Amino acid sequence: MTQSTYQLVASDFDLTLAGLPHSHISDRTKRALEGLRERGVPFAIASGRGPSGLFHHLERNSISPEGFYFCGYGGAEIIQAWDGTEIASNRLNGSAARKAFEVASDFPVEVLPHLGEFAYASNVGGLANRGQAWSDGLTLLDITPEGVEELRPSKILISGEPDVLERVATALGEELADSIEVTLSATTLLEVNAAGVNKGWALWALADHLGIDHTATVAFGDNFNDIPMLRAAGLGVAVGNAVPEAKLAADRVTFSCDDDGLAYVLEELFAL
Incomplete structure (x- = not known):
């Protein structure tokens, strides 16, 4: 061209x-x-x-x-x-978002659903969570798995060590293969979106x-x-x-x- x-x-x-x-x-x-x-x-x-x-x-x-x-x-x-x-x-389905949040939370990672001007976490004091929210000028709020289901976030960001994220991605694929799309955006960042x-x-x-x-x-x-x-x-x-x-x-x-x-x-x- x-x-x-x-x-x-x-x-x-x-x-x-x-x-x-x-x-x-x-x-x-x-x-x-x-x-x-x-x-x-x-x-x-x-x-x-x-x-x-x-x-x-x-x-x-x-x-x-x-x-x-x-x-x-x-x-x-x-x-x-x-x-x-x-x-x-194309926000995540509520039940899929909750399940992804719960599955990831079973690992030593920080889990951060996003929507609009807000980031949400069950661990608002986590260094990665606070750093991600601060970087984008977002307000960081506490959330429960039930809250994630109601929220239907646009994306769930998972922060952790590369070997742990590999295990998280495998677990998410086993539980939610038809409902979500999982990809690395950095060696220590895993992103969860709606399927497709x-x-x-x-x-x-x-x-x-x-x-x-x-x-x-x-x-x-x-x-x-x-x-x-x-x-x-x-x-x-x-x-x-x-x-x-x-x-x-x-x-x-x-x-x-x-x-x-x-x-x-x-x-x-x-x-x-």
Whole structure:
């Protein structure tokens, strides 16, 4: 495809668009995003973070959300970033959410259901829970398994050691294989969504909403939960710091996040 035929760009947030630990977006990347905006090319942030957290981070980086979209919670919630208009929502089934919460809570992990501007936990004092809520500017509230069922969260985030998360994922698969989607978003983070919900589904749903052919999309990512999106896009691009599996799923590999790999490709594709 030539530069003029791509009509939608989507990117993961952490370690693809923004560097850690402070979620800083470089000046070069900011200029590339502004170039997309000036050309009228829709840009979506597809992240395990929720829309509230993504808006918080754009604001911290002094970036306007005008013309942007959020595919938050791993693709469960798609909104127009500039005014919050909902395009699609796929929250967990109540009974499945409760069961996933209970199964995960049997392991030495911290379990954090998300919805809107809130994060919920049975252990609000947990370091990982408090850190996740603080990072996204969320209010952290106590919750019971019954409360999780009533809440029907958009996503459940599970924090723990890699070997423990592997056992959690196996247990969740045995109990809820037909009701949930489980994926790693980092070596110490496991995400639970409704069955069939992932970033690839969200990319296609947003493209359909905008009347854009799926082959006219570009997606950037670095981790396991980005793989469905990299495969779904017309052009899937893994940053240089991506996990090997994401690089294999991508059509091309660019420089690392710290070396402005996303901006480099956008400059090339859209003559920025």
